[in-house]
Amino acid sequence: MDVIGQKYFTTVDFVLFALLLVASMVIGLYYALSGGRQRTTQEFLLADRSMKCLPLSLSLMASFQSAVAIVGTPAEVYANGTQYWFIGCSYILGLLIPAHIFIPVFYRLQLNSAYQYLELRFCKTVRICGTITFIFQMVIYMGVGVYTPALALNAVTGFHLWGAVLATGLICTVYTTLGGLKAVIWTDVFQTLVMFAGQLAVIIVGVQQVGGLSDFWRKIREGDRISSIDLNPDPTVRHTFWTLALGGVFLMLSLYGVNQAQVQRYLSSRTEKEAIMSCYMAFPCLQIALGLSCLMGLVMFACYGDNSTLNEQFFTSKDQMVLYFVMDMLQNFPGLPGLFVACLFSASLSTISSAFNSLATVTMEDLIKPHCPSMTEARATLLSKILAFLYGLVCLAMAYVFHLMNSSVLQAALSIFGMVGGPLLGLFCLGIFFPWANSTGAVMGLFAGLVMAFWVGIGGFVTQMPSSIIMHSQNCTDTVATENMTMATVTAILTAVTDKPSKPVGLHGLYSLSYMWYSALNSSVVVLFGLLQIPICHDQMNGVANKERNTEMEEERETFLPLSQISCLEQETAV
Numbered sequence: 001m002d003v004i005g006q007k008y009f010t011t012v013d014f015v016l017f018a019l020l021l022v023a024s025m026v027i028g029l030y031y032a033l034s035g036g037r038q039r040t041t042q043e044f045l046l047a048d049r050s051m052k053c054l055p056l057s058l059s060l061m062a063s064f065q066s067a068v069a070i071v072g073t074p075a076e077v078y079a080n081g082t083q084y085w086f087i088g089c090s091y092i093l094g095l096l097i098p099a100h101i102f103i104p105v106f107y108r109l110q111l112n113s114a115y116q117y118l119e120l121r122f123c124k125t126v127r128i129c130g131t132i133t134f135i136f137q138m139v140i141y142m143g144v145g146v147y148t149p150a151l152a153l154n155a156v157t158g159f160h161l162w163g164a165v166l167a168t169g170l171i172c173t174v175y176t177t178l179g180g181l182k183a184v185i186w187t188d189v190f191q192t193l194v195m196f197a198g199q200l201a202v203i204i205v206g207v208q209q210v211g212g213l214s215d216f217w218r219k220i221r222e223g224d225r226i227s228s229i230d231l232n233p234d235p236t237v238r239h240t241f242w243t244l245a246l247g248g249v250f251l252m253l254s255l256y257g258v259n260q261a262q263v264q265r266y267l268s269s270r271t272e273k274e275a276i277m278s279c280y281m282a283f284p285c286l287q288i289a290l291g292l293s294c295l296m297g298l299v300m301f302a303c304y305g306d307n308s309t310l311n312e313q314f315f316t317s318k319d320q321m322v323l324y325f326v327m328d329m330l331q332n333f334p335g336l337p338g339l340f341v342a343c344l345f346s347a348s349l350s351t352i353s354s355a356f357n358s359l360a361t362v363t364m365e366d367l368i369k370p371h372c373p374s375m376t377e378a379r380a381t382l383l384s385k386i387l388a389f390l391y392g393l394v395c396l397a398m399a400y401v402f403h404l405m406n407s408s409v410l411q412a413a414l415s416i417f418g419m420v421g422g423p424l425l426g427l428f429c430l431g432i433f434f435p436w437a438n439s440t441g442a443v444m445g446l447f448a449g450l451v452m453a454f455w456v457g458i459g460g461f462v463t464q465m466p467s468s469i470i471m472h473s474q475n476c477t478d479t480v481a482t483e484n485m486t487m488a489t490v491t492a493i494l495t496a497v498t499d500k501p502s503k504p505v506g507l508h509g510l511y512s513l514s515y516m517w518y519s520a521l522n523s524s525v526v527v528l529f530g531l532l533q534i535p536i537c538h539d540q541m542n543g544v545a546n547k548e549r550n551t552e553m554e555e556e557r558e559t560f561l562p563l564s565q566i567s568c569l570e571q572e573t574a575v
């Protein structure tokens with residue numbers, strides 16, 4: 001495909017892409033040299049708890065809006081219509097519950113890491129399990145986040161794959177390591193504006209090419225791409241109102257309620273009220289992001305219709321078709337292809353920078369500090385920066401790992417990202433909503449949830465690989481392509497998306513469950529098993545924890561523990 005590459009990018013396009021990287025770096029350097037100059041972990045990891053709601057709301061949106069959404073959502077809407085747009089309904093409860101339930105719990109405890117809560121509520125073991133689960137999830141996710149845009153861009157435009165991965169990965173590592181959370185949040189703000197601009201450019205040019213809004217609207221209606229609300233209660237149907245609006249709530253809670261990257265942003269707020277406001281203001285940002293990417297899919301349909309010629313051409317994935325469409329639309333407007341590439345990498349940078357910073361935070365707060373109580377602030381800050389840098393290198397290594405395996409693993413990797421989100425959500429819900437749940441139940445519950453997640457996720461992935469894809473992958477490695485790597489496939493936990501040939505029954509029914517229900521299923525399994533409170537090794541598990549906690553509890557008493565927490569902690573201690 002390299003032949004295409006040459007005709008797309010003029011000098012001004014490369015300049016725009018370079019400007020994105022330079023601007024991100026300048027913001028990082030600014031925060032490295034201003035304020036407290038990143039000399040304490042409170043500043044490096046929590047922005048001195050000084051952030052206001054506007055930058056936070058944009059950063060909350062950007063952290064989980066990677067290039068996968070920028071390319072995958074249009075592919076989804078182009079191929080299947082606008083049913084996916086109903087996921088926007090899940091943003092209401094998906095942000096109200098974090099704002100009024102999770103934020104008060106985390107904020108009033110003045111935590112640095114979400115997993116500190118697990119030790120306060122349960123015991124050290126539960127905290128460690130939660131932390132390691134989170135690290136596993138985000139290391140995989142950030143590898144995909146940096147590799148996806150480079151892979152798709154390379155396939156369509158010949159843009160150098162490793163040049164793009166290294167440029168974004170290293171630039172991101174440097175500004176995250178130098179500027180800490182303040183730099184990550186403010187680069188997210190800047191990158192969100194670039195993302196919106198890039199998508200708007202494609203939509204405006206596309207509608208103009210189609211002949212204007214009226215022609216655009218006519219073609220969309222003729223192609224019946226506007227899906228009506230699908231109230232089918234069948235949980236095995238991939239996208240219905242229920243899987244998106246209800247299943248999507250659990251996906252949102254696993255990201256905006258308990259994921260360290262988002263919790264850290266709440267904790268970096270000046271006041272609890274600012275944190276809650278940032279959640280409210282993230283709602284319009286998420287809706288705009290969703291709307292722009294769905295509109296891009298509709299414009300693509302209006303321009304190409306479902307004429308199969310486009311499909312038959314050498315595309316192995318709908319994502320590549322989206323990039324081909326964009327480059328085809330913008331090629332006569334020097335600078336716009338570069339703007340869209342900047343948009344693509346802005347989505348990637350804003351996601352992996354949040355991952356680096358949150359991974360460094362939990363490693364420092366949950367795995368290192370508890371074992372080095374006498375560590376000086378200066379040394380802790382230096383170590384945090386080294387961790388952020390090392391996670392940047394791990395991200396590049398993960399990108400290479402995904403490159404080695406055929407890209408179907410990419411989907412599996414994202415499945416792991418989605419599958420792990422549900423059990424962590426279940427663990428926090430067990431702690432917050434069920435005062436009588438104990439540490440044994442928490443560990444058993446998390447374990448059961450992870451087993452269920454991997455069993456159904458991988459089981460579903462294997463049993464649903466359509467023969468065509470299996471046959472496809474024999475003759476060339478990197479096909480699988482992202483064959484179905486649409487936003488849906490990727491967004492959470494995806495198994496290969498195909499319409500079920502027959503009505504699945506029994507175990508196959510479980511494997512056929514729509515991926516949008518995985519977060520709900522896995523978190524429910526954690527809560528159910530957690531409440532079974534199998535009283536095995538109860539005393540040993542809690543005995544140690546109690547002794548340690550009693551000493552810690554005296555210190556914690558000064559910090560405000562919500563009444564509900566104190567009551568169940570006392571219950572626990574009494575048991």
Ligand SMILES: O=C(O)CCCC[C@@H]1SC[C@@H]2NC(=O)N[C@@H]21
Nearest residue numbers: 064065066067068069289490491
């Ligand atoms: O990285 C991605 O872009 C996909 C993973 C997370 C996407 C989910 S879908 C619901 C919520 N809304 C968003 O814009 N992102 C998250």
Ligand code: NA
Nearest residue numbers: 062065347351
């Ligand atoms: Na992003």
